[in-house]
Amino acid sequence: MKYVVEVKDLTHYYGSKLVYENLNFKIKKGSIFGLLGKNGTGKTTTINILNGFLKPKSGQCLILGEDSYKLTPKTKAQIGFLIEGHIQYSFMNIIQIEKYYSQFYPNWKKEVYYDLMSKLKVLDNQKISKMSCGQRSQVTLGLLLAQDPDLLILDDYSMGLDAGYRRLFLDFLKEYGKAEDKTIFITSHIIQDLDGFLDDAVILDYNGVVLQMPIDQFKNNFKMYQFSTNQTELIVKDEVVNNFEIIKNKATVYSFGDVEAVKNHISSKGINYTDFKNVPMDLEDAFIGITGKY
Amino acid sequence: MYKALAYKEWLKVRWFVIGSLIIEVMLLFYIFGNLRAVIEFNGAVAIWSAVVYKGHMFFSILKYLPFIIGIAISVAQYLPEVLDMKLKLTLHLPMKENRVLLFLNLFGTSLLLLLFLPLVLILFVGSSVAFPSEIVNAMLLTISPWFLAGFISYFFVSSIMIEPAWGRRLVLAVVGFFLANQFLTGVGYGSFQKVILFLFIITLLYNYVHMLSGLRFKRGAK
Numbered sequence: 001m002k003y004v005v006e007v008k009d010l011t012h013y014y015g016s017k018l019v020y021e022n023l024n025f026k027i028k029k030g031s032i033f034g035l036l037g038k039n040g041t042g043k044t045t046t047i048n049i050l051n052g053f054l055k056p057k058s059g060q061c062l063i064l065g066e067d068s069y070k071l072t073p074k075t076k077a078q079i080g081f082l083i084e085g086h087i088q089y090s091f092m093n094i095i096q097i098e099k100y101y102s103q104f105y106p107n108w109k110k111e112v113y114y115d116l117m118s119k120l121k122v123l124d125n126q127k128i129s130k131m132s133c134g135q136r137s138q139v140t141l142g143l144l145l146a147q148d149p150d151l152l153i154l155d156d157y158s159m160g161l162d163a164g165y166r167r168l169f170l171d172f173l174k175e176y177g178k179a180e181d182k183t184i185f186i187t188s189h190i191i192q193d194l195d196g197f198l199d200d201a202v203i204l205d206y207n208g209v210v211l212q213m214p215i216d217q218f219k220n221n222f223k224m225y226q227f228s229t230n231q232t233e234l235i236v237k238d239e240v241v242n243n244f245e246i247i248k249n250k251a252t253v254y255s256f257g258d259v260e261a262v263k264n265h266i267s268s269k270g271i272n273y274t275d276f277k278n279v280p281m282d283l284e285d286a287f288i289g290i291t292g293k294y
Numbered sequence: 295m296y297k298a299l300a301y302k303e304w305l306k307v308r309w310f311v312i313g314s315l316i317i318e319v320m321l322l323f324y325i326f327g328n329l330r331a332v333i334e335f336n337g338a339v340a341i342w343s344a345v346v347y348k349g350h351m352f353f354s355i356l357k358y359l360p361f362i363i364g365i366a367i368s369v370a371q372y373l374p375e376v377l378d379m380k381l382k383l384t385l386h387l388p389m390k391e392n393r394v395l396l397f398l399n400l401f402g403t404s405l406l407l408l409l410f411l412p413l414v415l416i417l418f419v420g421s422s423v424a425f426p427s428e429i430v431n432a433m434l435l436t437i438s439p440w441f442l443a444g445f446i447s448y449f450f451v452s453s454i455m456i457e458p459a460w461g462r463r464l465v466l467a468v469v470g471f472f473l474a475n476q477f478l479t480g481v482g483y484g485s486f487q488k489v490i491l492f493l494f495i496i497t498l499l500y501n502y503v504h505m506l507s508g509l510r511f512k513r514g515a516k
Contacts, residue, residue: 053382054514077388087378091306103298104387 003062004029004151004183005050010059012045019045020208023059027185027200032177034194034215035187036287037204043187044084047155050185051081064151077105080149084156086137090129094122094139098146105147113146116172134165141169145176151183152176158190166193173197195219195283205291215283224281224289225253225262227273240265243289252279254289295389296397303371303401310370311405314363318413325353326420333424345429353417353433360444361474363409368451371402376455385512395508399501402448410441438490442497443477446470449500457507458515466503473500 005027012019019042027033035043048054049061052069061068066075089097094117102108120138128136137157144152152173158166170193177184188194198215211218222242229235232246235253240262243254251273255262259278266273281289329352332341344350375381384398385391414437421430450470457463477493 048514051382051386053385053512073388073390076386079386081383081386083379083382085378087380087383089302089374089380089383091374092302096301096305100298100302104295104389 002029003027004064005033005185006060006062007046007050008060008062010046010049010056010061012042012049012054012056014045018208020204023202023209025202025212027183029183030177030181031199032174032184032186032197034198034201035185035204036191036194036201037187037189038206038291039189041204041206043189043204044155047084047153047187050153051079077147078150080144080147080152082140082144082152082154082157085159086133086140086157086161088128088136088140088143091127093125093127094120095124097128097139097143101143101147107148109146109148112148113142116142116145133160134162137161137165137169141172145172148180149182151185154184154186156187156189158188158193166190170194170197191287192282192284203287203290210290219281219283219286221256222281222286222290223255223258223262224279224285225255225259225276226279227251227253227266227276229271229273231271234269234271235266243292245293254286295387299384299387299394299397300401303398306374307367307370307402307405310366311409314366314409317359318409321355321359322413322416322420324355325417328352329420329424338424342425342429345425351433351436353421353437356413356417356437357440357478360406360410360441361447361478364406364444364447364449365451367402367405367409368448368455371398372452372455381456381508381511391512392505392509395505398508399449399452399504402452403445403501406444406448410444414441435490439477439493442493443474445497446474446477446500449497449504450474453504453507456504456511458511462507462510466507470500 003026005025007023007025010023011021023046025033035046037043045054049056050063050068052071055069063071064075064078066072071079089100092100098110098113102110116138120135122131122135128139131139137160154173157169157173161169173184173186174197176182186194186198201212201215201218202209203211228249229251230249232249232251235241235244235246235251237243240255240257241253242256245252253262253266257265259276263276329341341350341352345352375384384394387394414434417437418430418434421433425433447470450466450473453466454463454470457466473496
């Protein structure tokens with residue numbers, strides 16, 4: 001199977017509020033796919049649809065070839081699911097929770113879980129509710145890796161984690177994904193952590209999909225240009241200018257066009273400019289560039 | 295897999311079960327202690343007379359116990375599932391969702407049976423020593439709706455907790471409270487004698503509401 005996830009013309013509303021319309025994307029086997037967007041743009045909604053916890057208004061979502069709303073137990077066993085905030089049964093301790101989950105998954109890797117737990121400074125009888133968010137994230141990660149799923153669906157793994165635990169989480173995931181040819185679907189609102197981690201991404205905005213392309217292509221082709229001008233009112237979004245910001249007489253323009261294309265474009269609009277420069281961006285800059293700060 | 299599910303459910307409810315058992319034992323000691331004291335001081339005739347002519351219920355302290363235990367077991371079982379939407383973890387397990395929900399329900403119902411049956415049995419045996427079978431049978435008929443109210447309270451509190459829509463929760467709460475109240479309104483011995491079968495059927499049917507709420511949760515209904 002080439003694609004592990006296929007989302008076709010997905011449309012969803014909450015009441016009369018449109019979340020997105022005709023969302024389409026496919027996730028290749030063995031790839032790391034990011035669903036990026038600000039809070040409230042529909043990331044968790046998509047995760048809920050992917051896991052069969054929400055019926056979309058229209059469209060289809062196939063997971064490992066099955067309709068996500070009617071997943072069979074066999075397919076569910078192949079999907080590892082992280083709920084936003086590293087939610088787990090907080091009344092259990094690390095021994096009890098391993099004993100519990102191990103009964104459900106035929107390929108359960110106990111040693112992977114306990115290897116990770118041995119690095120945590122927690123007592124065997126310490127309940128998950130008494131752990132820090134970082135420690136809890138390691139427990140959920142250990143459980144996911146022990147399950148050995150073909151597809152990992154991770155809803156905002158970064159929530160509540162400090163930089164160290166976020167890095168640790170991604171390092172383990174990357175190693176796991178590469179070594180085992182696993183597919184990872186991840187959402188996050190902390191974009192900078194995902195720089196160098198993702199293969200492919202969809203960026204959501206409040207109006208739906210802003211962009212979908214391989215992440216390297218996005219980083220290489222999406223540019224930020226800054227220049228000074230007194231004619232800032234003439235700068236508008238169009239086929240060349242994807243987004244822009246104005247602070248006093250300093251303009252910042254985001255575009256997929258190269259330097260010459262953008263220069264020619266703004267000149268053709270009658271804008272006189274000085275100090276034109278191409279400013280290097282990381283993934284987070286590019287994300288803000290395409291979605292805006294608000 | 296079901297064994298693992300039972301293990302998780304037991305971890306959640308064990309202290310509530312133990313607490314319920316302790317309360318049951320204390321109340322049984324209270325009931326039979328009182329009964330013995332009255333018989334010793336006033337003679338058996340006095341208590342028989344009070345039961346037959348005044349409708350005295352020496353076991354009336356048990357009236358709301360099943361109702362409260364039903365709520366307690368339901369809260370213990372389902373509150374940890376609905377806080378932070380942990381029920382999603384349970385429904386994501388590699389099992390059919392309706393079977394998981396049914397199992398959770400059967401687990402709670404079985405626990406209530408295990409908590410209620412010995413209590414009724416001890417009450418039956420203990421009462422049989424002091425009273426004729428007519429009074430003991432009337433007592434069993436009288437307490438039956440109270441214990442059915444325990445199941446009803448378990449079912450409706452579970453439904454309220456799993457139900458994702460606040461409007462429906464309110465309806466479930468009102469209907470559930472009204473229904474449980476009906477089970478507990480009997481004023482004399484065997485008040486519900488003619489409708490006990492009907493109450494039993496209502497209790498079984500109400501169980502299905504819990505399943506519907508669970509499947510609505512799965513569907514992401516709002």
